Amino acid sequence: MADAPKIPDEAETRARWGAFAWTPENQAKADEILARYPKGREQSASIPFLDLAQRQVGAETQTQGWLPVPVIEYVARQIGVPYMRVFEVATFYTMFNLAPVGKYHVQVCGTTPCLLGGSDDVLAACKNKGLSKGHTTPDGLFTLTEVECLGACANAPMVQINDDNFEDLDYDKTTALLEALAEGRAVTPGSQTGRRDSCPAGGPTSLKQMVDENHDYRGEWAS
Amino acid sequence: MPIVKVDGVEVEVPQGATVLQACELAGKEIPRFCYHERLSIAGNCRMCLVEVKPGPPKPQASCALPAADKQEIFTNSPMVKNAREGVMEFLLINHPLDCPICDQGGECDLQDQSLAYGRGHSRYDENKRAVTEKYMGPIVKTVMTRCIQCTRCIRFAEEVAGVEEIGAVYRGENMQITSYLEHAVTSELSGNVVDLCPVGALTSKPYAFEARPWELRKTLTIDVMDAVGTNIRLDSRGRQVLRALPVINDDVNEEWASDKTRHAVDGLVRRRLDRPYVRKDGKLVAASWDEAFAAIKAVDAGSSVAAIHGDLVDCETLYAAKALLASMGSSLLEGRQTGMDYDTSSLAAVNFNTTIAGTETADAILLVGTNLRWEAPLVNTRIRKAIKKGAKVFAIGPEVDLTYRATWLGNDLSLLGKLPEEVAQAFDSAKRPMVIVGGAALKGGHGATLALAKTLNLVRDGWNGYNVLHAAAARNGGLMLGFAQKGGIADVAAANPKLAFFLGADEVDFSKFAGSFKVYIGHHGDKGAAAADVVLPGASYAEKSGTYVNLEGRVQRGDRAVFPPGDAREDWTILRALSAVLGHTLPFDTLDELRAAMGVDTPDLATLGLKTFAWNPPSLDAAGSGEVSYPIKDFYLTNAICRASPTMQRCSAEILHGQDFAEAAE
Numbered sequence: 001m002a003d004a005p006k007i008p009d010e011a012e013t014r015a016r017w018g019a020f021a022w023t024p025e026n027q028a029k030a031d032e033i034l035a036r037y038p039k040g041r042e043q044s045a046s047i048p049f050l051d052l053a054q055r056q057v058g059a060e061t062q063t064q065g066w067l068p069v070p071v072i073e074y075v076a077r078q079i080g081v082p083y084m085r086v087f088e089v090a091t092f093y094t095m096f097n098l099a100p101v102g103k104y105h106v107q108v109c110g111t112t113p114c115l116l117g118g119s120d121d122v123l124a125a126c127k128n129k130g131l132s133k134g135h136t137t138p139d140g141l142f143t144l145t146e147v148e149c150l151g152a153c154a155n156a157p158m159v160q161i162n163d164d165n166f167e168d169l170d171y172d173k174t175t176a177l178l179e180a181l182a183e184g185r186a187v188t189p190g191s192q193t194g195r196r197d198s199c200p201a202g203g204p205t206s207l208k209q210m211v212d213e214n215h216d217y218r219g220e221w222a223s
Numbered sequence: 224m225p226i227v228k229v230d231g232v233e234v235e236v237p238q239g240a241t242v243l244q245a246c247e248l249a250g251k252e253i254p255r256f257c258y259h260e261r262l263s264i265a266g267n268c269r270m271c272l273v274e275v276k277p278g279p280p281k282p283q284a285s286c287a288l289p290a291a292d293k294q295e296i297f298t299n300s301p302m303v304k305n306a307r308e309g310v311m312e313f314l315l316i317n318h319p320l321d322c323p324i325c326d327q328g329g330e331c332d333l334q335d336q337s338l339a340y341g342r343g344h345s346r347y348d349e350n351k352r353a354v355t356e357k358y359m360g361p362i363v364k365t366v367m368t369r370c371i372q373c374t375r376c377i378r379f380a381e382e383v384a385g386v387e388e389i390g391a392v393y394r395g396e397n398m399q400i401t402s403y404l405e406h407a408v409t410s411e412l413s414g415n416v417v418d419l420c421p422v423g424a425l426t427s428k429p430y431a432f433e434a435r436p437w438e439l440r441k442t443l444t445i446d447v448m449d450a451v452g453t454n455i456r457l458d459s460r461g462r463q464v465l466r467a468l469p470v471i472n473d474d475v476n477e478e479w480a481s482d483k484t485r486h487a488v489d490g491l492v493r494r495r496l497d498r499p500y501v502r503k504d505g506k507l508v509a510a511s512w513d514e515a516f517a518a519i520k521a522v523d524a525g526s527s528v529a530a531i532h533g534d535l536v537d538c539e540t541l542y543a544a545k546a547l548l549a550s551m552g553s554s555l556l557e558g559r560q561t562g563m564d565y566d567t568s569s570l571a572a573v574n575f576n577t578t579i580a581g582t583e584t585a586d587a588i589l590l591v592g593t594n595l596r597w598e599a600p601l602v603n604t605r606i607r608k609a610i611k612k613g614a615k616v617f618a619i620g621p622e623v624d625l626t627y628r629a630t631w632l633g634n635d636l637s638l639l640g641k642l643p644e645e646v647a648q649a650f651d652s653a654k655r656p657m658v659i660v661g662g663a664a665l666k667g668g669h670g671a672t673l674a675l676a677k678t679l680n681l682v683r684d685g686w687n688g689y690n691v692l693h694a695a696a697a698r699n700g701g702l703m704l705g706f707a708q709k710g711g712i713a714d715v716a717a718a719n720p721k722l723a724f725f726l727g728a729d730e731v732d733f734s735k736f737a738g739s740f741k742v743y744i745g746h747h748g749d750k751g752a753a754a755a756d757v758v759l760p761g762a763s764y765a766e767k768s769g770t771y772v773n774l775e776g777r778v779q780r781g782d783r784a785v786f787p788p789g790d791a792r793e794d795w796t797i798l799r800a801l802s803a804v805l806g807h808t809l810p811f812d813t814l815d816e817l818r819a820a821m822g823v824d825t826p827d828l829a830t831l832g833l834k835t836f837a838w839n840p841p842s843l844d845a846a847g848s849g850e851v852s853y854p855i856k857d858f859y860l861t862n863a864i865c866r867a868s869p870t871m872q873r874c875s876a877e878i879l880h881g882q883d884f885a886e887a888a889e
Contacts, residue, residue, distance in 0.1 A: 010404065069404065082387035084403040091392040 010069060017057075017068040026056050030078065042079040046089045049075045050096055063140070064105040064162050066097035094147060101143040102136040104181055107160040111149035117156030118170060125174035129182075141182055154198035155191055164189035168201070225292040230299060242285035242296055243271050251298045254307060254336045256314075256421045257373035258286035261477060262382060268314070268373050270336065272306040273298050282306040304340075311341035317352040317396075318422070319368050326364075327423030329436040333371065354399055359389075360407030361873045362414045362482050363425050370400055370424035376416040383479065383604055385626030386410040400424070409878055410626075411600045411858055414485040418468065418478075429486050429870040430466045434458070443470060444781025445771045447535040447696035447764045448483040448865070451476060451579065451601045452773025455484060457765050457784035464488045464765045464784055474580045474833070475773065481600045482874060483858065483865060488765070490868030494748045496760035497789025507758060512790065515757050516804040522740045524722035526552030529715045532706055533560065533727035533745065534695035534862055537769025538828055540726055540744075540761075540794035541697070541704050542821040543809065547798050548724075550807035557708050557715045558701035560730040561854065564711030565665040566843055567702055571836035572673060573665075574699065575602075575775040576687035577657050578833065583608045585688070587653035589646065589675075590618040591639065591668055592851035593661025596625050597858040598694045599774065602659075615649045620664070620851045636664060636847035639671035650679045657681070657688040663851045665691065671847030673840045682838050689840075692774060694855065699772040703825050725751050726794065727761065729863050744794055746787070747863035759801075760791035763864065767793045768814060770821075776834040778827065 022030055029052060037044040050067060053075050058065025067090050076086040090096045097105070106126060110119050123146070130137050131144035152158045155167030159174070166177055168191045180187045195201060209215040226235050227242075229249035236245040241264070246253050256268035266287035273285045274297040282302055297303060315337060322328045354367040372391065377400065380389040388403045388410070402408050417427045439458035446453035446467070454470040467488050469480035499515035500507040510518075528551050530544040536558075545556060559565075567573055577585065582605040595603040607627050610616060616629040619638055632638050632646070642650075650656045656679055660672045672689070675681070681688035693699060701707070708714035715723075716735040723736050727745035733754035743755035746763040766787040770780045787793065792800075795817055802809040811817040822829025859875035860866050876882040 082403075084387050084390040087403060088390045088392055092394045 013068040014070050017070040020053075020057075020068075020071045020074050022052075023056060026052055034079070043081050043085065045079050046075070046081065046086050047093070049078060050086070050090055054096060061100070063103050064097070064101050064143075066100050094145075100136070103141050104161050105143045105145065106131060106178075107145050107147045107150070109148070109150045109152070109156070109158055109160070110146045111153075113149075113153035114157040119157040121171040122157050122159060122169050122174045125171045126178065129175065129178045131178075142178070152198070167191045168193040168195070225290050225294070227290050227292070227294040227296060229296045236290045240290045242273060242275060242283070242288045242290050242294070245290040245294075246273065246285060246296060246298055253285055253298065254340050255286060256332060256336075256371060257375060259375055259378075259419065262375060262378040262419075265374050265378065268371065269310045270307065270314070270340075272303060272310065274300050274302050307340040308342045311337050312345065312347070314371050315341070315345060316347050317368075318371060319351065321369070322423075325366070325369065325423040326426040326431055327369075327420075331423060332421035352396060357399070357401040358405040358407070359402045359425070360409075360413060361870065361877055362428055362486060363408070363417060364428040364431050365425055367399060367401075367424055369422050371422055372398055372400065373421055374400070375419040375421070376400060376425060379416055379419055380408065380410065380413075383415070383607070384410040384412040385604075385607055386413075389416070407877055411481050411483070411596065412479060412604070414482045415469075415479050427466065427485075429489055434460050434465050439465065440784070442765075442782050442784035444764065444784060445696075445769070445773075445779045446480065446484045447771065448481065448487055448862070449599050449601075450693040450696050450698055450774035451599050452696065452771055452777060452779050453480050453484050453601065454779070455480060457488070459765075459784045462785050462788070464491050474578070475777065475779075476601050477604075479601055479604065483861070483871065486870040486874075487865045487868045489870055490747075490864040490866070491763055491765055492788075493869070494863075494867040495788050495791070496746060496748050496752060496758055497787075497791050498760060499790065500752075500755075500758040502756045507752075507755075512759075512800070515759060516801055518757050519722070519740070519742055519801065520804050522722045524551070524720070524740070527718075527721040528553045528723070529555035529557070529718065529720040529739070530706075530724040530726060531556075531560065531712065531715065531728045531731060532558040532697055532701055533725070533729055533751070534697055535764060535864070536697040536701070536727050536794070537764070537767065537771055538700040538704065538821065539767075539769055539814065539817055540798070541701055541706060542824065542828075543795040543798040543817060544724060544726055545704055545706070545824075546809050546820070547802050547805075547807060550802070550809065551805070553720070554705070555708070555715050555718055555720055556701075556704075556706040557712045558695075558697060558706035559711050560728050562712055562732070563662060563665060564709070564713065565669050566841050567707040568841045569836070569839050570702060570776075571687075571838045572669075572689070572840040573691045573693075573702060574836055575659075575690045575692060576682075576836075576838075577690050578775045579605060579773075581686075582606060582657065583612070585609050585653075585655045585657040586612075586614045587649045587656045588614055588616045589642075589650075589656075589658045590616065590620070590625075590629065591658060591660045591672055592620045592636070592664025592853075593659055593692050594620070594623050594625075594853040594855065595659070595661075595692070596623065597853070597855045598661060598692055602692065602774075617646050617649070620661070621853065623853070634850050636668040636671060636849050636851065639668055639675060639847035640845070642675075655686055655688065657690065659690045659692050661692050661851070661853070662694055663854050667849030667851075668847040670843030670845050673843060674845035676840065687838060689838075694861075696771055696773070699774060699776060700770065700828070703772060703827055704821075725755065727751065727863070744797055745863070746791065747867055749863035749866060751863075759797050760787070760789065761794040761797060762787040762791060766791075767795075770818070770828060770831075772828070772834075776827075776836060778831050778834060780831055 033048045053071050054065040076083045131142050136143040158167040173192045227245050234249045253271045255271040257265045266284045271285045272282035275283050276295040357365045377389050381387050388408050442457045446455045453476040454472040456468045456470050457464045458466045471478045499510050501510040501518045618629040619632050621634050622631045676689040719738050723739040725743045729749045729751040741755045742757045743751045744759045744761045752758045765784045768783045799809050827834045859871040865871040
């Protein structure tokens, strides 16, 4: 329970976000999203709308974005669904932030494969850079969250920062990554050891001839 | 129809039945928490696991599994026993062991089922989860640590009450049931979630720490807060009614009750009239029964006497008054206190002919001048059911939130003569069309709606779609006993009776009776008592055995739960005693004799059950005109009992008038 976000004061967020509405570009996107679902099934647009709204809030606040209650209610009105039903969705998914976050939302995976791969070092690096779990750094740059499996186990340990995954980390690489982000330098998402996607680390151990071109192994099968 | 074997016994079950229902048909008890026969199936508590062959070799949730032909079901195999014990152990992991301080104790599903199906001990020695309390309004008290997430309350709010304000937020172990942003739930049926909750997470706030269920005396009776005639059970201890709970009656209230039915009972011990009063020098002074009777005798009214009844009166009182007036030579009887004067020559034309249960099967519904949600919440839930089956609903009147989507045609009764094309089309193709006329629309729209009954062909073989919705519990009984003048209460006032009896009538414009000697026979010191010359303390619905006729013409009888306070007496005995003083002794000495006489006078009241009235509507002016204004301005404060109830006052202040009590709670 301790990790449940503290929903910010209602009166304040209502004053700040009560007038939330789509920007013209997002309006076009929203129309396109809504058109994907048949009439009477507008509720299906809950998640894409919440995502769009969070991004718009992010753009307005120069952060990753979050979902103030009035924004959730705006989304509910857009799709004609009771507030509670959209609120339930927003609280269920961890990619929706219910409290303000920093410019970079650092989500460190701590589930078993990442833990075995060294996610403790990643967290230590974050901690030494001044990040602490569930909090935003005073400069408003980083918010640290420990999350469960993000589905990149072959490249453990990993973090997700905003929309990008950074994989094959260790203490030094994480520190370098955070420094680069803090200084505004360009960073490369994906594996930080240079391997492609989730190819085997250290090169393939089987099907080696398939690396560069297609190869027919069938003739080599023992009959 | 599928034939299944339950523990070796063959039973035939209806098509579409679940395995759980099949087991119940075979007489086997299946423990359950999330499954409820009147709600949708969730299948998330896993308590109803049984072994089913053919099927995967693991226990299956019987509530969500359709019964199929030649299925073999085992409810007492070792696998099932183990599975139940396992589920129960998991449920109890985070459930606090605070039964001694829990209001649900003694009537708790979790308690009972852990006794019957659980292990004797727990193997869990980690910390338990704790959840903060949620605010849900003045009726529902929450202790959310006890919640086992069965989601019955969520499904009730969404499906029956139609108020989607309760939900489950967060997920996994952190899942919590809450009302939206912890605001009060704005439903007039919210109290039902207390009954639905299988544990002590949602309990009744006004009843908190009042009593244990085994201390209470349980009396079956009929509710009088609206004209639905909700079957209730009054739980009393000593001389006080502590709570009212609905009793299952599928024809009337299913198993629901409105918040007013449940929680107005704390008004029964407040502002009560417990001794007679006589007005002396303009002030009401406490008196003895003899003095009060002498004051009435001194009026020497002869035959110039009238009786006007209120909304909560039983038929026995009405009949005793009618008999007294008849023996004095008068028939000035009226019950429509607020001045309504609709035609009562045919009871079918002022009755809810479709019946409450029949409403569910309607496929086109037109509401004329009725705020159903307040006038009869439990009829409103039936309309929600009809809509689920595809019914179209149109409404004439000021727009209100009925918890479902109705097409509002406007607030003008002349619309009845020229219904829009879409309404005509819907009614043309309807097999079971239905019109519900509210009391407010009877003035300008009685004739017009009766004309509609003809043009829309509402009355057909086996179906009568013409309905008038009364809001007063005494109305239909009063009309059957003849408490109606042609011109309504204005006729009574015009006759200027020397002596006027007001039987629990509080909504009358008493200035019209300035020339009459006013005798108030009732139970609460409300407007009626304040205007009276003599006040005779009577019994409330909880304190007498009474017969009530609900809005569909169902004659129902309730028992006495407690005795009236102080010198107060049952109303019919007051009239009987007074009749002797006035020299017109009534011919009955016991309630049974009274009922026998009433059965002779009005044969429909001789037996219980649904009465149907022959369809012979009067011919009235078919032109509808005028606007409607709903008679109920405040759902929670409609009669003397609710007005005396602190719970109802708080509901009114908080839910209807937006006063904020959230901080003051506990």
